[in-house]
Amino acid sequence: MSHGPSQDATMSNDSRTASEQTEREGPSPTVPAGKSIAELTIKAVLIGLALNVVLLTANMYLGMRSGMTISASIPAAVISMGVFYALRNAGIGGTILENNIVQTMTSAGEALAAGVIFTIAGVTFLDQPIDIAGTASVAVLGGLLGVLFMIPMRRYLIVEKHEELPYPEGTACADVLEAGSQGKDGVKLISLGFLASFVYMWLASGMAAFRTTLQTAFSAGQTRGFAIGGDFTPALIGVGYIIGPKIAGYVFGGGLIAWMMLIPLLITGGFVPESAADATLMAQANAVWDEYIRYVGAGAMIVGGFYAILSMSGTIRDALGTAIADVRGSTAASEQRRRTQRDLPMKLVVVGAAVIALALVAVPQVQVGLLGGAIAVVAAFLFVAVSAYLVGVVGSSSNPVSGMAVATILIAALALKSTGVTDPVVVLVTASVVAIAAAVAGDTSQDLKTGYLLGATPRKQQIAQIIGIGISALFAGWVLSFFHQAYGIGSETIPAPQAGMMALISEGVLTGTAQWGMILIGAVFAIVLILMSVPVLPFAVGIYLPITLATPIFLGGLLRAGIDKYVAWNGDPDGSAAERTTYRGRIIAAGLITGEAIMGIVIGALYILEIGAATGAPFALGFGAETQTILGVVALVALLGIFTRGVLGGSRTADA
Template structure:
């Protein structure tokens, strides 16, 4: 609502866990230190996942669970931690993971342009984009988090608040995430270190005179875990997009003789891959442009409300909200406006960025618009399903067309402009979830926003080093780390500036996106599936199906608390699996960089043979699914309240 002066007051029908008139320890040195440590660990894990699968997950819940375990251990030596300190830890940790998502979806694309990844440039762009993401979210907090509390659930933020409240009682959730971590790490060690199990099954086939149908899957713990977290609906949309590409468009193009010349002599699956890379991904890009623009149009009232609120509150100065209760105090609007202006200036004058005045203007304006879109969308679908790549595609296309008209020919400039927007949108989505958690717990928004900025600062320092590490260990664009979004962004920037963009395929994607909107089907998950390799969409869908089966089984008992426990347990176990695979990916990468072992794809092969490793892989994926289901159901069937589980 609004006061007569036009500024917003904070009214709510929610009773926070910590009352507004209570003073509880919050932003402390020990919380910051723990947050910084977990920040680096989970941002590396999320970077691996995003480069491998083209998707990332919210680190809030695993960070909250690990934080509870650490504070529980510290309590044994007399160092206590409050629930709001735990909230600060997860806030800082998730900041790193969200910033990484923006980096790997955009800035990593320089590797596809034949350029080296510069650590200083990556750190600078990451820092500036991350700061914009936090600042631009602040004027929208009251409308999206408070006023729209019933309409926007913010699933990860609400679940994280539940976990933190439950964590006041005990510690089984720590065991769940630890067990998932161990299983994920051992599984990938068997696959990538010893070669005992084979995770990838894929191939292409023909039906009469139609050639190029392709199916397959890379069945690893992280991909199945992602599918379990995002659920069957979104996972089905992603697979649907994959099927449109690999079972409809690609066979049509292969059969029609549109295989690129350099792939014409390859296997049928190699031909299908070449057609996907050269043509079909542009269709996905066109669909994502429509999805991004449609999201902005749907949010026009929210964006205008945020602008009006920012202008009204700016007049209050640096300390205009001192009369508000603790749980309603944001960073002052003067800091937001001045901070954004400083970032815009730095985008022009800092040598490592050099996007120019026009590029900076495009970056800041697009960042504000897509921060609003991102902050709203994660309230509906969650951070793990936040279509940051779609927003980045739209920005890069606009930036490339506009900058080309001014004589710009360097695709790195376009990519850098889009990267600022991608990072800002990813960080804003995470900030929204964290502020929702804080709103339910009774945290001070201003302190969470400060924690976010601290986390962004540390994450930016490590972002470039993490990209360089994975590029040296696996190679960005390799089968292990295909980095699909980054490759697409580089392709769009280079082709538009070079005049070789396949606008016909983009137009097909635009038309496809419009048809999806007319049918009331989400565009962006479909588009993601269209430019992901089918081998990634399949295991994600498998995880979503498992989630549906487990949920339906629990719901048949009629026990609502059991259903709630199953949801929380499954999410935490899946997060552990993802972290375990990601950390093992870092270990394997280190082995490759150091040159230890055989020097081949598998550093220490045990020689089981391709056929036997395939059968072991089939057994392993069955065991993995059984493990997820059994661990989730075991906790759900336990007696007692949900609080006793964590």
């Protein structure tokens, strides 16, 4: 492989030798490059499409509820292995590369969901309805940009930077797929988490048997408005466990700065919105967060996004070099590469990006204008590079898509305002294309890492991603509309914090009402963190999340730290017990998230079908507040106990 401009149309023998040498120096794939087995098959595509829609729905619910999504690759791989295990008993079966295609297609839905809920959902905060056709159009255009722009970066980021960029989910997913014999056990683990979460949320949301949210506001001396609390649901605890104590700690740290420092200072200083002047202290804290603190988070996110671009300048330059070299090369030269090195042609990237740019201007449901389309395509390329690099270090679940969207909104709003644009929806749509592209690129890079380790054909994975993007885009608008009809986007159940912030900034910049002072405070705060070598974006997420979301995420991170300490304390000289525990914990945590998301769909359907009570729990038991609180504590302890027992159950066995 060559990524410099010296590659010509004939692709010299030296180039082929260098290409082959690059692969030889990498890890030995599970399926050798010279061997071809079933990969992009009809049954793999059908299974992938079915799981794609399920995890698209689950992650849209989770993202609007918690402000974060998780990578669907590992859960999809485990479920896929379970399905293929059942098919094998029926005499059909499937190969490891077919399993890889399934998880590739499935995770495309999760990635696209993140971009949609962080941006497009913001139109509801601007009193606009969900446009199902428009959502599908924007989603498919942004998703395709994410896949296409990742193609010229694959060999540089995935192959040449193999040792530098571990791509944690991609590597873990390859390990899971290689341990195919564990498929049956993996399904049992995810089922444990799913059932525990499903029952927990039915008792809490379906029957109001106990309360999941505990929060309070208090004063200390002359300072008023300290606020703390948590909405202790399975999904949020599962998110915390997956991202780990370090990132969860950064998120919680941002929450403490917002709710235990900034909000008390503002309330004590008299900066309480008039609408909440006579409300309870907790209501005042929420009003101050909504009016001021989210702008602080936005300022921090903007600086963090631009800092990420500057840090990535070398990677972007190298990726462009690779693209230019491949565009100059011939199709025949591409076909001479080994199976494990063949991408979709670079000319497709160039033509595809041009067609998408035209579509952004011409498609009636989009129409961001010539300037908006140019901003979207250029920003998408830059942030695809940022996203693909960052997830190689921190993983897809910690991919700061919202920070990239905030930076795009600021640029687009200022640029479009200068041309007379006054509609914030146009700004949101422009940012949506970029956010979806960045999210999809992060996921695609993880999947390509998995394929690189397994010996998959990149071209077939890229085709699978495109198919997955297509089906996800078709369903995204319907799912978004369903949740809005069932709960109301921006409600207590699905607050959709990022979407609200995106709408707030878009409208504020265009109307001149943006809290520039608060944005500046956030920006300065981010600069201080950068100078201290502290990650900016997790802190910023914590600032603009309600404290009730940051706290349970931190609890999940603490749970993981505690379990890891326990395993180490019991003796684990070769690290095998810790590895098994990590595997089991991630799978059960994914089950917790999926169970709550599916229950959210069930409860929403009951509301829409007018089954049970129209407000509150459909089948409330009528317990008093004190009883609900006590039972809530008991239920939380039971949930943590079930989770811990499930994780540790196989930590000292030979099979996870």
